[in-house]
Amino acid sequence: MPRLIFAIVLKLALLCGLSAMAQEATTPAAPDRSATGGAQTLDDILARQRGEPIDDSFRSMATGDPNSAAAMADQLGTLGGQSDPELWRALRYNSADLRVSAGGEVATVLVQDGGMRWLSVRQRPLRTYGGGLLLVTIGLLAIFFVLRGRVRVDAEKTGRTVTRFAFFERMAHWTLAGSFILLGVTGLLTLFGRVAIQPLLGKEVNSVLLIGSKWIHNSVSWAFMLALIVVFVLWVAHNIPNRLDLVWIRQFGGIVGKKHPPAKKFNAGQKLIFWSVILFGASISVSGLSLLFPFELPLFAKTFTILNDIGLPNWVGYGPLPTDLAPQEEMQLAQLWHAIVAFVLMAIIIAHIYIGTLGMEGAYDAMGTGEVDEAWAHQHHSIWLEEVQEKERAKPQEAGATAAE
Amino acid sequence: MKAMLAGFVLIGAIAVGSDFALDYAGFSAQERNSGAAVRLN
Numbered sequence: 001m002p003r004l005i006f007a008i009v010l011k012l013a014l015l016c017g018l019s020a021m022a023q024e025a026t027t028p029a030a031p032d033r034s035a036t037g038g039a040q041t042l043d044d045i046l047a048r049q050r051g052e053p054i055d056d057s058f059r060s061m062a063t064g065d066p067n068s069a070a071a072m073a074d075q076l077g078t079l080g081g082q083s084d085p086e087l088w089r090a091l092r093y094n095s096a097d098l099r100v101s102a103g104g105e106v107a108t109v110l111v112q113d114g115g116m117r118w119l120s121v122r123q124r125p126l127r128t129y130g131g132g133l134l135l136v137t138i139g140l141l142a143i144f145f146v147l148r149g150r151v152r153v154d155a156e157k158t159g160r161t162v163t164r165f166a167f168f169e170r171m172a173h174w175t176l177a178g179s180f181i182l183l184g185v186t187g188l189l190t191l192f193g194r195v196a197i198q199p200l201l202g203k204e205v206n207s208v209l210l211i212g213s214k215w216i217h218n219s220v221s222w223a224f225m226l227a228l229i230v231v232f233v234l235w236v237a238h239n240i241p242n243r244l245d246l247v248w249i250r251q252f253g254g255i256v257g258k259k260h261p262p263a264k265k266f267n268a269g270q271k272l273i274f275w276s277v278i279l280f281g282a283s284i285s286v287s288g289l290s291l292l293f294p295f296e297l298p299l300f301a302k303t304f305t306i307l308n309d310i311g312l313p314n315w316v317g318y319g320p321l322p323t324d325l326a327p328q329e330e331m332q333l334a335q336l337w338h339a340i341v342a343f344v345l346m347a348i349i350i351a352h353i354y355i356g357t358l359g360m361e362g363a364y365d366a367m368g369t370g371e372v373d374e375a376w377a378h379q380h381h382s383i384w385l386e387e388v389q390e391k392e393r394a395k396p397q398e399a400g401a402t403a404a405e
Numbered sequence: 406m407k408a409m410l411a412g413f414v415l416i417g418a419i420a421v422g423s424d425f426a427l428d429y430a431g432f433s434a435q436e437r438n439s440g441a442a443v444r445l446n
Contacts, residue, residue, distance in 0.1 A: 102440025
C-alpha cells in the first residue's frame with residue numbers, strides 16, 4: 001500500500017514534466033547525426049514532437065569555447081570563441097556566465113523551459129482532476145445522503161447536556177476552519193478565475209477578485225498555520241490510535257448500519273480527519289511558506305536527493321529524480337504540490353463539513369455551543385461520556401471532603 | 406457561536422497584523438526584488 005501511494009505521488013510529480021529528466025538514464029543511444037554535422041536531425045525533431053525523451057546534450061553542450069577563441073585581429077576573433085547560436089544555446093540551457101545588477105542568482109536564469117511544462121500542467125490536469133475531485137466528492141456525499149439519510153439520535157433526548165468542547169477549543173477550531181475555507185476559496189479563484197470568472201463577469205471583475213484573493217491567501221495563511229499548531233497541541237493526546245478504533249471501523253462508525261460502536265473523545269473517523277488535517281495541513285504550510293518567500297526556501301532538490309539516496313524512485317521503475325533544479329523550477333514544483341495536497345484536503349474537509357452539519361443530528365452543537373445532549377454523547381462517544389460523568393460525580397465528593405476538613 | 410465569531414475576528418486580526426509586520430520587516434515583494442539602485446519611496 002505505501003508503495004502504491006508513493007507510485008501515485010511520484011506519477012503526479014512526474015506529470016510536472018520531470019519524466020523526461022527522470023528517465024534520462026534510460027534514454028536510448030544517440031542517433032547518427034553525421035549528416036547534419038552534429039546538429040539535430042529530423043528524427044530528433046519528430047521524437048520531441050511525440051513527447052519522447054531525447055538526449056539533447058549535443059545541443060546543450062555546444063555552447064562554444066572562449067578558451068580556444070581566435071585572437072582579436074584574426075578572422076572571427078571578435079566573437080570570443082562563441083558564435084551567436086552558441087551563446088543563445090548557453091542562455092537556453094542556463095550555462096552562460098551571466099552577471100545581473102539586481103535580482104540575484106534567480107535573475108541570471110533568462111530561459112526556463114520547465115515553465116511551459118508547469119503552465120500546461122496547471123492549465124489542464126490540475127484544474128481537471130482537482131476540480132473533478134471536489135465535484136465527485138460532493139456528488140458522492142449527495143448520493144450517500146439520499147440513500148442513508150441523516151444519522152439520527154436513536155434514544156429520546158434527555159435535555160441534559162455535557163460540555164463537549166471548551167470555548168478555547170472551539171475558537172481554535174473555527175480559526176482553523178474559517179482560515180481554511182478562505183484559503184480554499186481564494187486558491188480556487190486563483191486557479192479557475194481565468195476560465196470560470198472571466199468569461200462570465202469580465203476581466204475587470206476577475207482582476208479585482210484575483211488581487212483580493214492574493215492578499216487574503218497570503219495574509220490569512222498565518223492564521224491557518226497558527227491554528228494548526230494550536231489544534232495539534234490541544235487534541236493530539238486524544239487522537240492516538242488505539243484498539244477501539246478497529247471496532248469503530250468494523251462497524252463503519254454507525255454511519256453505515258445501525259450499530260453505535262463505543263468511542264472516547266474522538267472516534268476513528270474523527271482521528272482520520274485530525275491526522276489528515278495535521279499532515280496535509282503541515283505539508284501545505286511548508287510548500288506555502290516556500291511560495292510566500294520566493295526562492296528563499298527551496299524544498300524539492302533536497303527532497304529528491306533524499307528520495308534518490310533511499311532509492312525510492314527505483315522501486316517504481318524510474319531513474320533518479322532531478323536534483324539540479326533552477327530556482328524557478330523549485331517554485332513551480334512547490335506550487336503544484338501545494339495545489340495537489342490542498343485539493344485532497346479540501347475533499348476530506350467537504351466530507352467533514354457534511355458529517356458535522358447535514359449528515360448527523362446534533363453533531364454541529366459540539367462545535368456550535370459546545371454542549372451536546374447526553375443521549376447524543378452516549379450514542380457516539382459512550383466511553384467519553386462515562387469519563388465525563390465520573391469526573392462530575394467526583395467533584396461534589398471532593399468539595400464535600402474539603403468542606404469537612 | 407461566540408467562539409466562532411471570536412475565531413473569525415482572530416483570523417482578520419492575524420491577517421492584517423502579518424501584512425503590516427512583514428511589510429515593516431522588509432519582506433514586501435518590491436523590497437525583495439529590486440536592486441540597491443532603485444528608490445522605492
